[in-house]
Structure formats: structure tokens, C-alpha cells
Amino acid sequence: MFPSKALLSILLIALSAVDASPLRREAASTLTFTARMNARANNANIVDADRARAQAMQHPTISKRASSSSFSIASSGTVYTAQVGVGSPATQYTLLIDTGSSNTWVGAKTPYKQTSTSVATGNSVSVEYGSGSFSGEEYLDTVTLSSDLVITGQSIGVASSSPGFNIADGILGVGPTDLTQGTVSNVASVPTVTDNLYSNGNISTEAIGVYFVPGGGAGELTFGGFDSSKTTGSVNYVPLTTTSPSSEYWGIDQSIAYGNSTILSATAGIVDTGTTLILIATDAFNKYQSATGATLDSNTGLLMITSDQYANLQTLNFNIGSTSYGLTPNGQIWPRSLNSDIGGSSDNIYLVVNDIGSNSGTGLDFINGYSFLQRFYSVFDTTNHQVGFATTSSTSAVSN
Template sequence: MAPSLLVFYYGLTIFLGSATVFSSPVSLPLVHRAPASGVSKLDIVQRGIGSTPNRPRRGARIRRGDVTLQVTVGTPPQHFLVTADTGSSDFWIGGPGSYGMSQTFDPTSSSSYEDKNEPVYIRYGLGSFTGTVGIDTVTVAGFTIPEAVVETGLSTSTAFGFSDMSGIMGFAWGQLSSSGLQTFTEQLVSQNMLAENKFSVYLGRALNNLTPDQAASNGTMPAGSLTFGGVDSSTYTGDIDYFPIVAELHWVVQADGISVNGQVVPDTNGIQAMMDTGTDLVVMPDNMFDAVSKAMGATVIQGAAYVDCSSMPTNVALRIQSKDYHFALEDLVRGVVDINSKTLSQEFGFKEGTQVCKLAWEGGQDDTEDGQTPMIIFGDYFLKAWTSVYDIDNKQVGLAAAAPASSLSTMSDVVNFYLKLQGADTSSNSSTKATGTSSAGSSSETSAAGRASDGLGGIQLLTLIMSLLGAALLSCHLV
């Protein structure tokens, strides 16, 4: 059929019947959505339990916020922010039974909704979803699918209740879909709506210019872009390196391992690497977590790795086909603990006056893509340094250096950035504090099996466990 109308909308578009075909890539902004107003500023910034004014704040994990995109569902359209997740395949929106979501989908208000009367259950790395399968009109970035699969929540776990995201749109392969029906991406491809059958993700660095009050606000802030049908050339520099995926499930590639100071950590040899925008940390099997933490000179306390900021290695990378894809300095760290009291010194095992970096990875990952090869999940703390490309036709993942790169070029910059974001006074933090001598305890490490007994006193251990538990509850690791 000859095109009936040509218009310029996000570039040249061609209307063929009811389908809109875009002849060039289409980018839409991603946003970080700050947590719901019911969560305190302290929890947002520190991801821990509240501390009193007389008690120093712990450098628990910084909340970077969910990376979300705007979608509309139904007739008339209902608007939602949903997490853009390359680590799953389902598209769901919270319904009336969903926990703590400020916006939920009401199927009875949509004249185009069709209930398939099929239940669906999805388990994520943290959190779960129970709902029902339906069909309705869904629009993303000008792409409209009249009969898209929409899973509506009957109940969701508390893990999804601490931010204003209303659901998840998965961009992994359709074989993972819980409904067994075509995913949104598969429908775009089958209806020939994309300029190229690929999409790409660029994650911005909005937090770098925020004050603590801004970080704790309930507004949105730029978080990069998602491009359908190709790659936005303004989001990267240099070449795009492509690697074949292991299977048509997740976006997983074969890797050499994780390198520290130019050497692959032996326990990570031959890993598979999953690119997952729905996870913020780097999540690995316990033995690899212990090995990488040891290579970093870190102490493992209750499942988190802490290292003297002044002595931690800064040359850390994912190695694929003998080439290193480095973490940005700031993305190695998810918080800073200023050891400024005897109590904190006893709890963390570092000398007073030490600034301790909490590293951006954790253990507990035991899934595999092929049933046998260990896998590490590389979330936003890695992907912020790389524009990632997901090539459907050629079944490959691409990586290119993100532009602009991080502006934090020294560990002193990183330490001051996190202390500022955590609300600490950084005026007295000189560069010497981030380049001094490490504490005697900073090179010790605890195995995965022995993390529950770190030699802390009863009160200190209980306080630390509560802080870390609060961090976990406020985290949303979508694996």
C-alpha cells in the first residue's frame, strides 16, 4: 500500500494503515523519579534507618531513583511512568491492589481494554508481581500498538512501593514473557515500525548537580534517553563494539571477566555478562563478590563491601574479547562513610578519620543463562559509562563510550560528591583525605559464609543490620 500521509514527527514518519512507521531513530527522554512523599529525606539520601542529629550518618547506598519512561494505556489514554528494564520482558501496570503506587491502571475506564482472564505471576530479584493479562492500546514515543499486552496488577510486593513508578516495561526477549504473547518490542518489529530493529539506552548523570534537598524532592530529573530504531549519535563517542548474545532470553554476552588494575580476577574468568537497566548495582555470585572485594582491598560487612577511599583501586573494568570496558570512578561507589567517631570505627573496623567507600556491587546472584556458566548482572552503575545498544536482528549487544563522560576525575571529587549528596559538610574535606594512608583494617575480608559474624558488638551489629535492611527495602533491584 502506498503511504497515505507523510508528516514530520520525531523525524519522518509514514502512516501505513493503522501502523506508524518511523524512517529514522526516535529518542524519548528517560527520567529519574524521586521516591514517594511518604519516604523521608534521610531515607532517600542514605537508604538506611533514620539517625539523630547527634549520630553521624552512615554512607549507605545513594538512591539514584528508578529510570522511567512515559507510556499511555487505554482509551482515553491513562498516563504512567514505568521502569525501562532490559532485564525482563513483561509489561505491567499496577492495579487497585498494588502496594504504595500513586498511579494505577483502571481497566474499567478504558473502552478498548479486553480482559484475557489469564493470571500472571512474575518474580524479580527483589519483589514480585501478581496480576491478570489483558489487551489494550499502548503508546510509547509516538509508537502506538492497538492490541498490546498489558498485565494489570492485582498485588505487588512492597519492593515496588517506595517510588512513583507505576509498572515495568521489559525489553528482553519474548521467550521470557510470562503471558506467552508478543511483547511490545516484538510487536514493533513484526509490524515493521522501526527504522532498524534495534534500540539503545543512554543513562545520564542528573545527580551530579543536585543538592541534598533536590535529591530528596518528589519531582523528576533527566536520566538520559531510550532510542527506538537505532542509536542517537549524540549519546556516545568513538565506535560501537558489538558482541553476540548467548541466547534469545536476556541481553547476555560472553566475557573474559572483571579486571582490577589490569588483571582479571581469577574467580571471574569466563563469566557471562548481562546488561540490565532494571538493576542499579553489579550483582554477582557470592564467590566472585568475595574475590572482587578482596582484589579491591575491601572489608565485607553484612553483604556489603567497604574500602578505604584513599587506597581503593580505580582501574576496574568488564573485560570482553580482551578489551576493558571501565567503570567511571563515581560508579564504583554507592556511598561514603566518614569514620568520625569511635563508635563508627568499631562498627566498620576502620580507623577514625578514614573515609570509607561502599562499593557498587553485591553477591547473591546464582542464575545462569545457559544453565552452567556463572553470570554477573551489570546494572546502571556500570551502564552509566556506556551507551548500550540492543540489536534484535543480529542478536547482539553493543557498547560505546557514553557522552558526556563523568566529570568526577579523582577520588577526592567522588568522595566530596557523595558526602555532599548525603548532606554532609564537605568544606573541610581536603584532597589529602582521599589520598592518604589506608587504615590497618581496610585490607581484611570476610567470606560469603561468614558475613553474619564480623566481630561487631551486639548493639552496633543490630544497628548496622537495621541500616542495611532499610537500604534493601528501599532498593528496587529488578533482575
């Protein structure tokens, strides 16, 4: 079900505009993941997939059992996987990192191998994701994320059925605990991997830092805070929004300006790694399209601009709390080396800002997705109910 603070889909940390030292964890508590394009997996473009996900988030009562990350699992333009060990000796599984669901499970491709640490609970487990699902049995087992992130007695699902999953062995669920409610028989909810890392003393704060590299490739998920070696400035924090339905996820309040002109007044939306693009309310999108002079490309669903229009592109400013995060012209365009992956022409210039599908005033008027987060380090802090952002060496990179 959807919780009151969900979607690690990912990433909030709150209140002050300075680093909070208890949140700092260095690379020893970091899990490396691989990002890759999945845009054409279901013959749908990334705009369709992102907008479908957004609509599900805007109407959470439609499917209380389905994770808001359902569209990211089988349809998202970008997926993230990590190698995770289960058992002792550990079997390595390729798991999707999902910030919008919280059950960890294996068995979609590589079969679960029982070892001396495997304990069958006798409970059944079932999770529906909209575009996929899994069902099977619950086990308690040792889960190894890294040499210093080892969890004993972690609840995992062992899939006997997993329709819709053909790109990984299962899921590493790093969303809020509430998302596990109703998924395992005979228990109200089960602790997530982050819960257990915190309760076992592996991490001092139940927070997760996320670092992306523009254009895909490797990234890092840091448990217990953030990796300061990846930031070039202070982490600035804002509290979670109280506006529904954004408050059901990792929601924040922000305004957006193109150059010196506000295109979206202060409103609520969410931060979500499971969304590939930056989605904004229709009225704001229309202002952005008009200001840039872009035209809509029917093949990709993305806005397209000429080289001359790119030369005149202005910074897109995301005003969050007391800080403005400027997305440079280069940060607003789709990586040209990946144009063919989305069905586009190698010579075209596409923009990563798109229409969420409804006018502002829904309570979820924007999604700062992967295209925003690859330029800024982000932190999701469950303990303090907040989200944080910091600049990185990629913030102003000319990489697209």
C-alpha cells in the first residue's frame, strides 16, 4: 500500500541548509549499482512510461496494493541493478534497486539456494507492481550488500511466480516500511533492509544517499547518510511536504523558473529516481515549451530544439527551500549518445522536461526524476523526515 511518506522511487532530508554530520557516511557503507536504459523494453517511449507512473502516484487510492514504482520495474526508461549476496556462502543475485517498494525478494531468474542460514517462516508473500508481480514464500536469511553491510535474519521473498520480471533476479526494496503492509501473511509488516541496518547498528541514521553519473553507467547508494567525496558543497535540507498526495511519497515543495521567469509557482511534487525525465504540470510545461521554442517530436514524445535554440537555452532553476538548484542548458538535454535508445535521431537535440499530464493544483505538480538527480546528489532521510540535495562535479558538466 502507499504510505504517508513513501517512494525512495527516493530522496529527502530536511530543515537546515548545512551538512548534518550524523548523516555522513563514507564509501565503506556504499553499494555500487549499474544504470542502464530500458526505454524500448515494452514498445513504449519514456514519456508514456513516466506519465503513467505519475498518474498512478496522483491517484494512489486506485491501487493501494500496488507499489508506486510499478511502472519503473517493467517500463521505466532507466533501471538500476546491484549485485546482492543472499545466504552463507552467499549466492549473488542481480536485483533491481527500488525506492518505491520495500520487499526484498529473489528467484525471478536465478533460483534461490538454501544454505545453513536459510529459515522458512511458513508465511506466504505476494506483491503486485501493476506491470509485474511476484508471489512465493518468506524466508529469513543473511543478506550481504557489502563487506560492512551484512544483515542476518532479513525477510526475503522467494518467488514461485514472477510474471513481468525478465531483466533481473528480483528486487532490493529500499522504500518505507509501510509499503510492506499486507504483503506477508500472518504479520502486519516486515522490516526492510534499511530498517535492519539501522536497528543492528550498522548505520547511525536511517537515511540513504544516491549518486548518479550523467548519461548512465555506475552509481552509488550510500546507507546511513551520504558520501561526502561525491559532493562539492553543503547538503541543503527541506522537510517533507504536507500536501497530499505528494506527502504519500518523498514529496517536497518547490517553484521553478526558466531564466528569470517563473513557470511553476511554489507547489508540491516529489523526488523520484524511478522517473527518468523531469515532469511538470501542463500549464508550466506549456510556458517552458513556448520560452524555449521547442517542438514536440512524435517519435520520442520529447520536446526537440535546434542548435540555435540550444545556444539560447537558459538555466532552469529549481527553488527548493532557501536554495536554487540551476539545471544548465546541457543538463536539460537528453544525452545525444543515447538518442537511438529512445527511438530518436542521432542528429536531434531533445529536452528532458516534459508534461506530467495535468494542470497545477493536483497536489503532485512535478516529479524531479533521474534527469534532475544525475546533476545533484540527493539524500532520503527516514529518521528526520527530510530530503537533501548537494552539487557534484556533474552539476555543470558538459556531458550530453
